[in-house]
Amino acid sequence: MMDRLEEELRRALTRKEPPEGFTDRVLAAARAHTAARERRLPWWRRSRLVPAAAVCLLLLAAGIALDRHRRREVLARGEAASQQVITALRITAAKLQMVQARVSRPAEGNNRI
């Protein structure tokens, strides 16, 4: 009984050489499978360049948006500053003019100090 089992096992486990061209057929089948799977993918997922390009585009867009935001900020600050200059000079002018008028035409009750 044991002998028969051992004999069957030995026979089953005996190394068998693969048929001629087996390796090539397996590799060809694997390549075909990969190619078929890639053909099923949308075009933008077939290459690694596409996601890299998308990331670059995103970074570029973010950079442009940031630059525009900064420019707008500088523009707003510059315009506010220029208006402040005009306001400050107008106030200074008005006050100097007032002092000048008082000094040159002292009214009753005015004292030069």
Added chain:
Amino acid sequence: MKTIAMLSLLALGLCAQDIKFPVNIEKLAAKAVETVDVTLDSTMLQLASRFLSDKKQEEAEARRIISGLQGIYVRSFEFNKPGEYSPADLESIRTQLKAPLWSRVAGVRSTQEGEIAEVYMKKEGDRITGLVVIAAEPQELTIVNIVGPINPEDLGRLGQFGIPPLAGQPGGEKK
């Protein structure tokens, strides 16, 4: 060495504003019905000058006037009733304007109308390097501090800002 450089920069920064508006002056904004607060250091003045047009006369003049300045600081308050500020508030400004650096070139006090107007100039050699104007009325208080070299002619040209030129100044009325 680095510490000295840092301290020098700090000192320069502190000197940029000739006088400091005391806290009691800054607090007046809470009581005022209208406040003008202009704080322009040299960086902001440079930025402003890029936005002042050469084609508009007033802006071109302003651009020329501020070209050498290191700062413009204005606090102007309008109150809805008299007595919102005290003479002590003004005194805290005056104490900073002492000789020999500063000299008062004009001072008017109207007891009838309760007005005070004073003009102080800072002189270095024969150059005017600072101007402070204090104008106090019962319901209005204005303090102007201009830091940097001011051409005396510019004081006259200031008259182009919506009011006639100063008498006796270039472009102004002759006596």
